[in-house]
Amino acid sequence: MFRVTVQRSFVAQHFLTVPNPGPEGEVHSHQFTAEVGFEGPDLDEYGYLVDIDAVKAAMATVVDRYRDTTLNDHDAFAGENPSVERFARVFCEEVIAAVDSDVPERARVTLWEDDEAWASYETAL
Structure with missing residues (x-):
């Protein structure tokens, strides 16, 4: 099985909308790494699983x-709790x-929230 992974980091904010979210219910930032x-x-005919430049773009x-x-x-995220799990799915689907x-037969996004926790979403293509 061949695998290709590309990584990018960025900062975004969110606030959780679950009952009793504690401090996570206030707008706060995370350093995300996707x-x-x-x-x-x-x-493919050129020896690529996927074009890395296309993934980067x-x-x-x-x-x-x-x-x-x-x-x-x-x-x-309209009407949804913007959890890191949900963000991993959204990020994967958009890429x-x-x-x-x-x-490729499968795609996966692992989305790190700071350097403490991550969530992953995987789908067949």
């Missing part, structure tokens, strides 16, 4: 959308929508 990975058993677009903003203000490749 690791976007693709995997599959085959390579897709990630840059997603990072630019969320960097220095409050997640709660984005349509992707894979922008990467044009038929070779």
Whole structure:
């Protein structure tokens, strides 16, 4: 199985909307690190699982959308608690929508919240 992973870091804010969120219910920032990975058993005619430059470009677009903003203000989180788990799914779906490749079979985003915790979302392509 081949795997390709690209990583980017950025700062964004959010506040949790669950009952009794404690201090997490106030707007606060996190240093997020997104690791976007693709995997599959085959390579394309050029020897690529996925074009790393295309992944970098897709990630840059997603990072630019969320960097220095409050997640709660984005349509992707409307009416939803903007947990790191949900953010991992949103980030993954937005990146894979922008990467044009038929070779990988799976995609995964691991999203670090500061350097203490992470959540991951994985999907078949």
